[in-house]
Structures are given as structure tokens and as C-alpha cells.
Amino acid sequence: MTTPPQFEIYFDGEPIPCRDGWTIGAALTAAGIRSWRTTRHRQRPRGLFCGIGVCFDCLVTVDGQPSLRACLTPARPGDEVRTQEGTGR
Amino acid sequence: MSADLVVAGAGIVGAACAYYAAREGLSVTVVDRGPIAGGTTGAGEGNILVSDKEPGPELDLALLSNREWRELAGLPLDGETFAAAVELEHKGGLVVASRQASLDGLGRLAAEQRSAGVQAVAVPARRLHDHEPHLAHDLAGGYLYPQDMQVQPMLAAAHLLRMARASGATVLPHEPVTGFLRDGERVTGVRTPRREIPAGAVLNATGTWAGELAALAGVPVPVAPRRGFVLVTEPLPPMIRRKVYFADYIADVASDSAALQTSAVVEGTKAGTVLIGASRERVGFDRAFSLPALRLLAAGALRLFPVLDGVAVLRAYRGFRPYCPDHLPVIGPDPRAPGLHHACGHEGAGIGLSLGTARLVTQALTGGTPDIDTRPFRPDRFGTEAAA
Amino acid sequence: MKSPVYDVAVVGAGPAGLAAALAAAESGVTVAIADAGVRPGGQYWRSPAPGAGAFRPHTLHHAWHRFTSADARLDELAAAGRVTRLAEHHVWSVERTEALWSAHCAVGAEPRRGDARRDVVIRARRLVLATGAYDRQLPFPGWDLPGVMTAGGAQALLKGQLVVAGATAVVAGTGPFLLPVAVGLARYGARVAAVAEANSPLAFARFPRAVLGASRKVGEAAEYAAALLRHRIPIRHRHVVIGAFGRDRLEGVRVARMGGDGRVLTGTERVIPCDVLAVGWGFTPQLELHLQLGCATRVDVDSSLVVRVDDDQRTSVEGVWAAGESTGVGGADLAFIEGELAGHAAAASLAAAPRRPAGALRKRRAALRAFAAAMHQVYPVPETLIDGCDDETIVCRCEEVTAGAIRHAVAELGATEPRTVKLLARPGMGWCQGRVCGFATACMTARAGRRPVGEADLRAFAERPIAAPIPLGLLATPPEP
Numbered sequence A: 001m002t003t004p005p006q007f008e009i010y011f012d013g014e015p016i017p018c019r020d021g022w023t024i025g026a027a028l029t030a031a032g033i034r035s036w037r038t039t040r041h042r043q044r045p046r047g048l049f050c051g052i053g054v055c056f057d058c059l060v061t062v063d064g065q066p067s068l069r070a071c072l073t074p075a076r077p078g079d080e081v082r083t084q085e086g087t088g089r
Numbered sequence B: 001m002s003a004d005l006v007v008a009g010a011g012i013v014g015a016a017c018a019y020y021a022a023r024e025g026l027s028v029t030v031v032d033r034g035p036i037a038g039g040t041t042g043a044g045e046g047n048i049l050v051s052d053k054e055p056g057p058e059l060d061l062a063l064l065s066n067r068e069w070r071e072l073a074g075l076p077l078d079g080e081t082f083a084a085a086v087e088l089e090h091k092g093g094l095v096v097a098s099r100q101a102s103l104d105g106l107g108r109l110a111a112e113q114r115s116a117g118v119q120a121v122a123v124p125a126r127r128l129h130d131h132e133p134h135l136a137h138d139l140a141g142g143y144l145y146p147q148d149m150q151v152q153p154m155l156a157a158a159h160l161l162r163m164a165r166a167s168g169a170t171v172l173p174h175e176p177v178t179g180f181l182r183d184g185e186r187v188t189g190v191r192t193p194r195r196e197i198p199a200g201a202v203l204n205a206t207g208t209w210a211g212e213l214a215a216l217a218g219v220p221v222p223v224a225p226r227r228g229f230v231l232v233t234e235p236l237p238p239m240i241r242r243k244v245y246f247a248d249y250i251a252d253v254a255s256d257s258a259a260l261q262t263s264a265v266v267e268g269t270k271a272g273t274v275l276i277g278a279s280r281e282r283v284g285f286d287r288a289f290s291l292p293a294l295r296l297l298a299a300g301a302l303r304l305f306p307v308l309d310g311v312a313v314l315r316a317y318r319g320f321r322p323y324c325p326d327h328l329p330v331i332g333p334d335p336r337a338p339g340l341h342h343a344c345g346h347e348g349a350g351i352g353l354s355l356g357t358a359r360l361v362t363q364a365l366t367g368g369t370p371d372i373d374t375r376p377f378r379p380d381r382f383g384t385e386a387a388a
Numbered sequence C: 001m002k003s004p005v006y007d008v009a010v011v012g013a014g015p016a017g018l019a020a021a022l023a024a025a026e027s028g029v030t031v032a033i034a035d036a037g038v039r040p041g042g043q044y045w046r047s048p049a050p051g052a053g054a055f056r057p058h059t060l061h062h063a064w065h066r067f068t069s070a071d072a073r074l075d076e077l078a079a080a081g082r083v084t085r086l087a088e089h090h091v092w093s094v095e096r097t098e099a100l101w102s103a104h105c106a107v108g109a110e111p112r113r114g115d116a117r118r119d120v121v122i123r124a125r126r127l128v129l130a131t132g133a134y135d136r137q138l139p140f141p142g143w144d145l146p147g148v149m150t151a152g153g154a155q156a157l158l159k160g161q162l163v164v165a166g167a168t169a170v171v172a173g174t175g176p177f178l179l180p181v182a183v184g185l186a187r188y189g190a191r192v193a194a195v196a197e198a199n200s201p202l203a204f205a206r207f208p209r210a211v212l213g214a215s216r217k218v219g220e221a222a223e224y225a226a227a228l229l230r231h232r233i234p235i236r237h238r239h240v241v242i243g244a245f246g247r248d249r250l251e252g253v254r255v256a257r258m259g260g261d262g263r264v265l266t267g268t269e270r271v272i273p274c275d276v277l278a279v280g281w282g283f284t285p286q287l288e289l290h291l292q293l294g295c296a297t298r299v300d301v302d303s304s305l306v307v308r309v310d311d312d313q314r315t316s317v318e319g320v321w322a323a324g325e326s327t328g329v330g331g332a333d334l335a336f337i338e339g340e341l342a343g344h345a346a347a348a349s350l351a352a353a354p355r356r357p358a359g360a361l362r363k364r365r366a367a368l369r370a371f372a373a374a375m376h377q378v379y380p381v382p383e384t385l386i387d388g389c390d391d392e393t394i395v396c397r398c399e400e401v402t403a404g405a406i407r408h409a410v411a412e413l414g415a416t417e418p419r420t421v422k423l424l425a426r427p428g429m430g431w432c433q434g435r436v437c438g439f440a441t442a443c444m445t446a447r448a449g450r451r452p453v454g455e456a457d458l459r460a461f462a463e464r465p466i467a468a469p470i471p472l473g474l475l476a477t478p479p480e481p
Helices: A024-030 B012-022 B057-073 B100-115 B125-131 B153-164 B205-218 B248-254 B293-302 B346-364 C017-025 C065-077 C152-161 C178-188 C199-205 C208-212 C215-228 C287-295 C332-348 C360-378 C383-388 C405-413 C416-424 C438-448 C457-460 C474-478
Strands: A007-010 A015-017 A059-062 A065-069 A079-084 B003-008 B028-031 B091-098 B121-124 B140-147 B170-172 B179-183 B187-193 B197-203 B226-233 B245-248 B260-266 B273-278 B310-323 B330-333 B339-346 C005-011 C029-032 C083-088 C088-096 C100-108 C122-127 C132-137 C148-150 C169-175 C191-197 C234-238 C239-245 C251-258 C270-273 C276-281 C283-284 C297-299 C306-308 C320-322 C394-396
Touching: A007 A024, A024 C152, A079 B091, B003 B100, B003 B187, B003 B248, B012 B028, B012 B339, B012 B346, B028 B153, B028 B197, B057 B346, B091 B100, B091 B125, B100 C474, B121 B125, B121 C208, B121 C405, B125 B140, B153 B205, B153 B346, B153 C287, B153 C416, B179 B197, B179 C065, B205 B226, B205 B310, B205 B339, B205 C283, B226 B293, B226 B346, B226 C474, B245 B293, B248 B260, B248 C017, B260 B293, B273 B293, B293 C405, B310 B346, B310 C474, B330 B346, B339 B346, C005 C017, C005 C100, C005 C332, C005 C360, C017 C029, C017 C122, C017 C332, C065 C083, C088 C122, C122 C332, C132 C152, C132 C276, C148 C152, C152 C169, C152 C276, C169 C178, C169 C239, C169 C251, C178 C191, C178 C215, C178 C276, C191 C287, C191 C332, C199 C208, C199 C360, C208 C215, C208 C360, C239 C276, C239 C383, C283 C306, C287 C320, C297 C457, C306 C457, C320 C332, C332 C360, C383 C438, C394 C405, C394 C438, C405 C416, C405 C438, C416 C438, C438 C457
Parallel strands: A007 A079, B003 B028, B003 B197, B028 B170, B091 B245, B197 B339, C005 C029, C005 C122, C029 C083, C122 C320, C148 C276, C169 C191, C169 C276, C191 C234
Antiparallel strands: A007 A015, A059 A065, A059 A079, B091 B140, B121 B140, B179 B187, B187 B197, B226 B273, B226 B310, B245 B260, B260 B273, B330 B339, C088 C100, C100 C122, C132 C283, C191 C239, C239 C251, C251 C270, C297 C306
């Protein structure tokens, strides 16, 4: 990477550096984070899988709204991203 | 291969009849043109209702069935109970009215139902949220029906067939009945592409195809399809406890109109999804989805539960209710073709009514006394115009 | 204001959709082209976010100039009012209303963010569906661990965000697509510990005519072979990943050699530590919209359900054309040609333009289709691997349905078809609606019945009357007239 990150988002309260146009999934992955959801039945961690909006494995809660696809959702400065448990509701 | 009873149709009604008959010691073979539970059974919500029925023969059958479901519920199965295996929930139904006039009508119906043996509890507007915390706030009131239940209908049919097999029955999917074996007037078995199966009796439990099968035996039974759609949401935490619907649903069920009707019916499931119905229209077997119908279902659900507004709809499915002109099922021996029995035409209530139907069918086969008056369900009640 | 009626609506802005929109617009008709993505190009020509960093197209792309020239020309046509480009439009339903097609769209990069209140409707006289495909998957123990990704997912993260999915990667599955994924990861800094390819390209020797007809493909393959060498990436043919392990994230994979019978050879297993596995078994075409309209389908050489088209890319439904992977997986070059033919044909059907001679395009399409058919036979998906899943292996990731639950539905509950399995055990009933587990569930059910996977098996997991999850409130609100 040649240019510095342009803004921050927050993951469970911790600041994460982010670039213009990155998805939340990209920002979390670039920060070394691999999972941001646990499943309903077995409480298993999940993160990016298909990366293109098909599999819905990367669901995450952003600014209180649950079950958004991290691989599609563009990061905006100050986004509060939270680990989602179960249905997220 | 021969049997005391050949059941044509491996849906919920055929499955229940096969189990009840096999349990009584009859040798049973079930055949189906497709997979098990491949028709209406897998396309509904799993209703076991008394609340939506006006006093009369169908309500009598519903009450009989209700007792049977309660009895089967505690049966041990796979280290748990039948109820657990088929997701049978004694959740109760809550019928609500948006206006006072409609609530008054509901009150009159509830009074009549009570005298027929239905439990119905008036719930004033200010108490509705004790039962359903997320219900809309502008409703006039409603009635709670504690006897209403819900089941996962595919699991119910599959387990009933499995229990029938455990009692000695044979199940042959993908094997349609192509003709009947006859001895004069008498039906003495069925023919399939693979074999002939001589039988003491043949039961027509083929749902929306029951008219076609009956025609093969030369007897008219006027069963026609009535299309319905259901919407399914994303999985949610438990937030809708009962089966909740608007009072106008009862009028829609009883209606003879062919045009599209929708009335809001909303309920949660064990899987966490919320099911949203119900639409009715007579369009033959047209499998196309109708966006206007789906939109009306969504709008109706939001009138009951505004909280669902941002919830995602994941899918929709469609089914065809096997419907008779007088809205009553066809149950019992057919005097026009001795040896042929029917258990069909349950419209949208087949899941719930299946067990009571199985009881009546088995009683007829074994010479027992029927629990309720079966004359209103007679196969030959339609007269000659039924052939159309 | 009443929304406009276009002559042609194109769904999808990948190679096929871009070519179709361009061809139709150049024929003189008005065109709308809609795509769910933020930027055009589809999966193949996915371009990076503006702030992601310095982007050198040749490091991740082939034939990039074809994209940029098509994209630039579409911009010119858009400026002239002949093309309307609609990004971030997720088409969730198409229907016929009188003589027009209506495509209902939920709008936004992730349209449920902020709960879009009303869908946008694209109305058009003709419809071209160029909806593309996504990675096909086979379940294996541990495949739900974070760090296991689809090959296309790792590639998308790289192409679209310039983010490398991990430090040490294994790339696995089958097909030529694995090579650009491995090379891309290596070029952007990952150590690629191995490529496990279940098949062997030596089998191309059986199809000399098909290979000769697509010489550019041979050139590409040679470039990738050289790049693998340069990056010291070992490629292990006839090897498969049989398990992934790690506590809460991927720590390594178990790789083994596959015998001629499609089964893993005992004693050949070894462990490769890695923090990302990019895996893919070919592609599954996206057919929701075609099936909503009732388009006839068939099973292609690669066991995928695809839409039937005629020589003009016309589907069985009058007024609807299809191009690209949804008519048979064959890659971007083929998709582009099919798109061009579909766009021309759709425009010509409006009598707006004389039909251009398309003989050369058809010839080229035939050659590329022959190559695709050969490729599918060289890189078959080894369904036998599913038998190696123990009962605890997750098959449906959304509803966490295990292989054991699916086997129970078949063996104990009497299911004979995938649809019955779905309704009894819930694979395919969750958020993704069977997009990921549909093929595996269909295979498991068919294999249990000792029969090949058929069209009906695949359709059971391909029909989605609502093609993308939408808020109930949006569905409840009729669109603007």
C-alpha cells in the first residue's frame, strides 16, 4: 500500500483504518479480523466466504442495523460495526 | 404383492390414514405419483385450527382431529416425543378485529363455536399485548383460541409414514396409479407402471389430483385447486407467540369467489422464520408467482405487526389447496364404486384434519362406529353436475 | 413522473451484459443496463475502490482494454441519452405486465442498509439477462471456519479492494480459474503454499480440436504456468483438500491425492499450514430471474443448470434473451460474444435496425463453446468427495444442517428428491436460499438414490421467486406507477 488509510471505522469499539470505497469486509480483513458473527445454533464464528453477496455468511451489525453483508456494505467514516450474535436481533 | 388397503397419495392425509390403518393391523401399501409429501402438504403453514371454522361438520371433524393430535403428541419417538419430532406446538390462535363491528361479528361466532365445544376467550384491546407484545396498537380486540396448534407438516407426514412402515406398511413413491383393478363395479386394487396391487380397499388421498384419480374409477369427485402464497422472513428471535390473524380470514376461507383474496395470517416457527399468509385464488394449476398478491400479503402482515417493517423476506412459496364447492372434505366409502374410499378435498385445512379423517376412514374400513356423523362428507353428495 | 420505457433492459454489467448493452445501443435502440455492483464489470472485470491504492490492471486482469473501451463507449452513449446505466440495482423480481417487462430493483450497495422504502422499476420492451455465476462448492469438514473462502471471493477482495485475504494461502478445487487466483494472491504479497487441483490438464490431449479452436486460452494457460514458477507456487494435480482445521479461524488444511475412482487414496494425506484457503469447484449460474419468467433449462456438461437458448441467444420465453454464464459456463470471451449476439438480436426484434451479419461472431462462439465443453470434461467436479463428509460436516452453512441430517432425511424419513430433503432437514432454507449448498444437497440426494443428478434436482434449489432478500416494508409498498 502506498497511500495512508483515509478514515476510521469502529469494530466492537476499536478503531479500524479504512480506505475510500472499501467495504466493511475489506476493512476488517485488512485489519487481520477474520470473523464478526456467530451462528444461531452452534455459536460458530463466521466471516467472509463468497465475498460477492451470494452466501450471506458475512452478516454483520452496522450502526445498530443487523444482518448486513459486510462484503457489500461500503464503510463510511465512523461506522460502528458490532459482532453479530445469532439472528442479530 | 397384495394389501388390505392401498392408499393412493403420500401427503399428510394419506400418511395419517396409512398409519391409523396399519396400527389397526391392516396390511397397507402407499403409492404416490411423486415423492412423499410432494403436493399441498409441503406448501402450507401447518395449521391445526378450530378457530377459523363455523359450527358444522367441518368443525366437528376439526375438534376430533384436535383430540387426536393431542393424543399423538406424547408418543415416544427417537428418544423424544412425536410432538418434538414434528415441531407440534400448542401455541393457540389469536383472532383480531380492526373495528368494533368486526369484533362484534367475531363475538357472535365465538359464542356459537363455544356451544360446539370450542374454547374461545375474549381479549379486550388493552389486553392484546399481554398475548402478543408486538401487535399493532390500533386494534379493536380479539379472541384467543387455546386449542389451535401448529405443526411442521412435512415432518408430520414423513414421520406418520415412517410410523406406518414400522407397523408393517410399504411406501412406494414415484409410482402413480394408472388404473384400477375391477371385479364388476367393485374396485379390487390398483395398477401402476410397475405392478398390479390387489387390495381389499383403495383409498383416494391424492389431494388436488383426487378428481383425476376418481375419474379413473368412473366416479366424479369435484376437487379443484385454489392457489395460495406464503412469504417467509429471515430467522428472528421468538417474537410472535401465537397464530395471529384478522377476522376477515374466516370470511375469505368460506368464500366462493375465484378472484384473489388476501387476509393477514402471521405466525412464527420453530426454525425462527415468520410465515405470512394467506391468499386464495382459483386459477387452476398456474404456478406463476403474482407480485400483487405477495405485496398484499406483506401489507397485511405489517398491519398486524408493524415491527416487521425492516425484516427481510427471504422467500415465497405457493401451493394449491384441494377445494370442493361446498368447502367440505370428501371422506368415506364410495357407493358408486364399492371398494373405493376417499379422503380428499380438505382445502387449506388438510394438515389439521388429517388425523380425524384417518380415524373416520379406519372406522369405515374396520366396521367401527364413526366418532362423528360422516354423512356430510359423502362422496356422492354432489349430484350429477359435479362431473363438470 | 411516469418512469421511462426502454427498448431493451439488460440485467448484469459483466462481460455479457456490457456487450449486450453496447450492441443494442449501437443498433439505435434505447437501453437500460442494471447491475447490483457499485462499479461495472461484473466479477471478471471487477475494478478496485477509488481509495484502495495504486492499481496496475495487468496484474489482475486479462483483456482489460476491452472493458475500458466498452465502458467508455457506454459512457458516451449515456451522455447522448441512448443508454441509462444503473449501478447498485439489485433486481429481485421480473414480471411481464401487458406488453412490457418490469424489473423490480432494490437500490443501494447493500440495499437493506437504511431500509429502502420503495423499489425502482425498470420497464422495457425486451429483456436481456446476463446475470453471471458464482463459485460452486462442495462441503468438507471444517469448511465453515473463517479463512476458508471461495476462490472467487478471494479474487473479488483482491480485484475490488486490493486486499489480500491472508498471509499464507492454499488454492484448491478444480478448473483453470484457480491459476489466476493463485497468481493474483502471490503478486499482492501472499505466500501461496500450494494449488491443489483435483484434475489434470493433461486430459486436454483428448480434445485437440477444441484446444486448437481457442489458441488464446492456451497462451493464457502458459502465462499462468510461468507465473506459478516465478512465484514458486507448487501445483499438485489430482489433489484435493479433505479438511480444514483451526480453533476459531483457519490454521491449516489436510490435502490428499485422489484416485482414479474419484476417492481419496489412504496414506497420501498431508497437512499444509495456511490462514486462507481459496476453494472453488467451477461455477453455478444465477438463474433466479430466468426461472421466474419460466425460461426452459437444461443440464450442461459441467452438471450445472443452465438456460436453453437458440442461435440468437433467445430463451424459450418470447422477448427474453440470455447471455454469458447463465447459458453455460464458458468464461468472459464467450460471454462477451454471446452478449453481443443477444444485444443485436433483441434490438433487431424491434425492427429498429437492420440485422448485422454475425457469421464471424457465431463461428467464434462455436469454437469457444467447444473449448468450454472440453474444459468441463477435463475438470469434472468429483461429487464422490461428498461421500467422505462425516455426519458432523456442515452442508448448509446458513441453517447449520449437517451431512448426517441430510442422510437421515433420505434414509429414515423417506426423502427421494432434494426438495423433500430441503423441506424436512432445512438445507437451503436460510439466508442464501440454497445458493451455496444446493448443488451438494442435490448430489447427496441423487447419490443416495443411486441415480445421476438431474434437471429437477437442480431446479429444486434454483427457483427463487424473490431473487434477493428485501425488507417486508419494501414489498408492501407498490412502486411508483
